[in-house]
Structures are given as structure tokens and as C-alpha cells.
Amino acid sequence: MISNKETNRKWFQEARFGMFIHWGLYSITGRDMWYYSHEMAPKEKYERLAPRFNPIRYDPRAWAALAKRAGMKYAVLTTKHHDGFCLWDSKHTDFKITNTPYGKDLVAPWVDAFRAEGLEIGFYYSLLDWHHPHFLVDRLHPQRDRKEELNKDREWDRYVEYMHNQIRELLTDFGRISIFWPDFSYDEKHAPEWHSQELIQLMEDLQPGILYNDRFGLKGELEADFSTPEQYIPADDPAAKVKGVHAWEACETIGESWGYHRCDQNNKSTAQLVSELVTCVSRNGNLLLNVGPTPRGELQREFVERLTQIGAWMDVNGESVCGAGPAAKPWYNPGCPHRRFAYTQKGANLYLHFFDRYPSYDLVLTPGIDPGKIEYAEFLGDGTSVPVDFTVVDGEQRARLRLPMITPDPYDTVVKIVLNTDGMASVSTM
Numbered sequence: 001m002i003s004n005k006e007t008n009r010k011w012f013q014e015a016r017f018g019m020f021i022h023w024g025l026y027s028i029t030g031r032d033m034w035y036y037s038h039e040m041a042p043k044e045k046y047e048r049l050a051p052r053f054n055p056i057r058y059d060p061r062a063w064a065a066l067a068k069r070a071g072m073k074y075a076v077l078t079t080k081h082h083d084g085f086c087l088w089d090s091k092h093t094d095f096k097i098t099n100t101p102y103g104k105d106l107v108a109p110w111v112d113a114f115r116a117e118g119l120e121i122g123f124y125y126s127l128l129d130w131h132h133p134h135f136l137v138d139r140l141h142p143q144r145d146r147k148e149e150l151n152k153d154r155e156w157d158r159y160v161e162y163m164h165n166q167i168r169e170l171l172t173d174f175g176r177i178s179i180f181w182p183d184f185s186y187d188e189k190h191a192p193e194w195h196s197q198e199l200i201q202l203m204e205d206l207q208p209g210i211l212y213n214d215r216f217g218l219k220g221e222l223e224a225d226f227s228t229p230e231q232y233i234p235a236d237d238p239a240a241k242v243k244g245v246h247a248w249e250a251c252e253t254i255g256e257s258w259g260y261h262r263c264d265q266n267n268k269s270t271a272q273l274v275s276e277l278v279t280c281v282s283r284n285g286n287l288l289l290n291v292g293p294t295p296r297g298e299l300q301r302e303f304v305e306r307l308t309q310i311g312a313w314m315d316v317n318g319e320s321v322c323g324a325g326p327a328a329k330p331w332y333n334p335g336c337p338h339r340r341f342a343y344t345q346k347g348a349n350l351y352l353h354f355f356d357r358y359p360s361y362d363l364v365l366t367p368g369i370d371p372g373k374i375e376y377a378e379f380l381g382d383g384t385s386v387p388v389d390f391t392v393v394d395g396e397q398r399a400r401l402r403l404p405m406i407t408p409d410p411y412d413t414v415v416k417i418v419l420n421t422d423g424m425a426s427v428s429t430m
Contacts, residue, residue: 008178008209009225013247014323015120016281017072018192020065020257020290022124023106024081025049028295030262036083036130037142046142047095047131048109051084058297060113066299068117071306071314073322074113076181076288079107082140084131088173092165092210092280095131111174122179123170127163127194127215138188160195167199171206180207181228184215191217213426226286237284238328245376249286252276260292265303270309274411275355277310277321278384282288282342282353286325291333316381317414320344320351327355333361351380352401365392365399370391373419377401380414390416 010291026033028049036046067075080086086096088107111121114143129135130142132155137147171177180203185191196216203210208392215226230251239248254273255264268276273289280287291303314321327343327350342353348356378387401415 004420005209005211005225008211009246011120012074012179012211012226012278012286013284013325016278016286016322016324017070018076018122018249018286018288019063019067019070019072019119020124020288021075021077021085021293022081023078023082023293024259025053025085026081027260027293028052030260032257032261033049033081033083036262037140038133040142040145041132043143050095050100052101053097055106055293055297056102057293058102058106060106060110061116062297063110063291064113064117064119066304066307067114067119069310071318071322072119072289074122076124076179077107077110078100078124078126080122080126080129080166082128084126084129084135085167088170089165091171092162092169093131113362115175116255120178121174121176123174123177124181124183125167125170127185128184129159129163129184132159132162134162136189140186140188155191155337160193162402164195164199164202168206169200174283177210180212182201182213182215185221186219187218190360191221212244215247216337220244228270233285234283234284235258239284247286248284249288250268250276250280250291251288252293253290258292259289260294260300267306270306270313271355271411273306273310274313277344278353278355278412280322280345280375281324281344282326302420313409313411317409317412318347319346320353320380320414320416328377346410348419350419352415352417354408354413355416358406358413359403360405362402362403363401364402366395367396367398369399371399374399375418375420377415377417379406380416386415405409 012379022033026036029035035041062121062402079088084095086093087100087294089094089105090096102403114121119361134156136156137143137150138155143150194216199216200212203212211225214227216222226247226249227238227242227245228249231253233250237248239245255261255267277287279369279380291299293299321344324346327345344351344353371388374388375386378384379386388396389400389402391400
């Protein structure tokens with residue numbers, strides 16, 4: 001990364017695909033990580049998980065190799081979640097990985113492994129901290145039934161100082177950090193409580209040009225490099241609608257849970273995940289796809305399988321994703337409303353994606369794209385030609401792809417349409 005905000009924003013929008021990693025004490029329970037709050041579990045009981053956390057099979061090089069194999073360009077690790085447990089050897093707390101049976105920093109080897117594979121580094125950091133003795137108890141806190149009692153002796157400024165010190169530590173001790181992913185603001189605590197403007201200045205001083213999301217404040221409260229729709233893909237580019245937000249990234253899980261959940265069997269298919277990735281790009285966004293390692297430090301087999309399959313698809317179709325963005329408008333064949341198509345674009349190249357299945361008919365393109373604006377079309381997977389001619393619809397000449405019968409890609413068959421100078425005049429990128 002270059003220490004320049006605009007250059008880094010451009011890199012981020014070209015990268016398009018990243019790995020999110022949620023990992024911590026909650027993985028030992030094999031349950032959703034929010035159960036600590038939802039069930040108001042006693043603090044003493046929950047924190048007894050720390051002496052059991054021993055990820056003896058942790059191999060960040062394997063994780064990094066898998067991320068690169070999947071076609072990902074960056075990764076974001078949860079250095080500390082809401083429970084306050086730190087995966088690095090923080091000087092500001094004893095509630096950390098080096099005080100477990102594992103006894104070693106997890107973040108430094110993770111950074112080294114992912115950086116060695118050429119991936120950019122991002123840190124997630126929870127602004128909440130249910131362990132810290134001065135974090136004010138609120139409606140989300142596991143001890144909210146004792147709110148008045150516990151808050152009597154708590155000094156919020158002491159927690160803010162602690163939080164700022166930890167962020168300073170993360171952005172000082174691990175080299176160049178490309179992305180900082182704070183989580184999260186809500187009605188009881190947002191930019192004024194976090195002292196977010198001071199934090200942003202601290203980050204810019206320590207890591208010039210670093211990118212950060214929109215969770216330092218409530219919507220519209222602060223500028224941000226990117227917004228973070230969670231578990232859904234917006235119908236339109238949200239960055240084009242929200243003042244002060246420059247890009248967007250959907251954060252999604254493969255199953256239903258962020259952390260390791262041994263009973264979660266509702267894993268998305270590879271076809272669905274490829275579709276989500278392409279849909280994000282076609283709407284000018286990124287996909288940050290999450291994995292939740294086991295307490296022993298392994299990625300579950302289903303996640304490895306899906307990321308490996310995505311990687312095989314990206315090997316031949318990746319140019320339609322990384323460095324690509326939306327076409328000038330979402331082209332669609334209104335005569336076939338039951339089919340789902342999407343376009344991405346990179347320069348003079350348009351990429352037509354067939355998600356559901358490859359159609360068994362010739363495809364008439366959107367009005368305004370005639371054969372004279374198309375140099376040629378081909379299947380991106382193997383480079384074989386797709387004939388292009390024209391037909392007349394309602395008195396208007398329309399370009400038509402003469403799609404041959406083929407065995408379609410199981411996830412997404414992509415047709416590359418190469419435009420000439422005339423075509424570029426009517427179809428623009430981001």
C-alpha cells in the first residue's frame with residue numbers, strides 16, 4: 001500500500017474480494033458468539049474459557065494460502081471482539097492470548113503469513129469491551145441486569161484511554177496496516193463517546209492513508225472510506241447515496257454464524273457465494289467473506305471446500321471480478337424475467353454472468369448495443385468464440401449473442417464482450 005488516501009481507495013475498489021476471520025474464546029462453546037450477551041451469561045463463567053483456549057493446530061500459512069487460492073486480495077482479523085479478549089500480546093490488559101495455555105501471540109504470525117502471500121492486512125477491533133472494568137454497562141452488556149450497581153464506580157474516560165492505547169498498539173507494532181475495521185456504534189455509544197475524531201487522527205498519524213469503515217459513528221455522523229452492509233447486498237451502490245462514504249463492502253458469512261458454530265449446517269453453496277461476489281462487483285462493491293476457525297485453530301472442511309472451489313472459478317474468470325466494476329447500467333433481457341444475469345466491466349471488456357444456468361436460447365442484448373460496437377465475444381472460461389449478429393425488435397436493431405450448446409460452468413458461466421471505441425462511448429465504468 002502507498003500512504004495516499006486516494007490511491008488506497010482505488011486499490012480497495014479494485015481488490016473486490018477479501019477474507020474476514022472471527023476467532024476468539026467463543027469458538028470453544030461451538031455456539032453463536034453473541035450468546036454471551038443474549039443469554040446474559042455470568043462473566044466469571046464465560047471468562048473461565050480463557051484457561052482452555054489452546055489452538056495447537058493454528059497454521060496461519062495454511063489460512064493465507066487458502067485465501068490467495070480463493071482469489072482474495074486482503075484479509076481482516078478480529079484482534080479483539082466484544083468480550084474484550086485480545087489475540088495479541090497487548091501491554092494494556094491481562095485478558096489476552098499470551099495468558100492462555102497457548103501462550104503465544106496469534107496476530108504477528110498471522111500478519112506475516114498473509115503478507116507473505118501478497119494479501120493486504122486489515123484489523124477488526126471491537127469498540128465494545130464487556131471485560132473492561134470501566135466500560136459502562138448498557139443494554140447490550142451481558143451484565144445489564146446489574147447496570148445501576150456496576151456503573152456507580154466506572155469511569156468512562158479510563159476506558160476510552162485504554163481503547164485508544166490499544167488501537168495505537170495495533171497500528172504501531174505490526175507494520176503497514178491497510179484497513180482498520182472498528183465495530184460498532186449504536187444509540188447508546190457512538191462518535192462522541194468513542195472520541196472518534198481523535199481516533200481517526202491517531203490512525204492517520206500512525207498509518208497515513210489507512211482505510212476505515214463507517215462504524216466509528218452512527219450513519220451520517222462521520223466520513224468513512226467504506227460502508228459495511230452486513231449479511232445483505234444492497235440493491236444499489238450505497239456509497240453513491242451517503243455523503244462522505246466513498247465505497248462499500250458487504251460482510252457475509254458462509255453459514256449463519258460469524259464465529260465457529262458446530263451446529264450450523266446452513267452453509268451457502270459455492271454457486272451462491274460466487275453469485276454474491278459477482279453481484280457485489282456489478283453494484284460497485286466488495287465482498288468480505290467470513291470464516292470462523294475452530295478452538296484448535298483449523299478452518300472447517302466445508303469452508304475450505306467452498307473457498308477452493310471459488311478459487312478454481314476465479315482462476316479462469318477472475319478478470320471479471322478483480323479490477324472490474326459495474327457497467328453503466330444493469331443490462332437485462334426483459335423477455336426472460338425468470339433468468340438472472342449481471343454485467344461487470346473492466347475498460348473495454350464487458351462480462352456477462354449467467355448465475356442460474358446457461359440459457360438454451362440466443363440472447364438479445366440491451367438497446368443501444370449494436371454489432372458495430374462489439375469487436376467480438378467469447379467464453380471467458382476457455383476463450384472460444386461466441387458469434388454476434390443482430391436482429392430487429394420493435395423496429396430497432398439489437399445485438400444478439402448466438403449462444404452455442406455447451407456444458408455450463410457449475411457456478412457462473414461468463415461471456416466476455418469486447419467493445420470497440422464506439423461501444424466505449426456508450427458504456428462507461430465506475
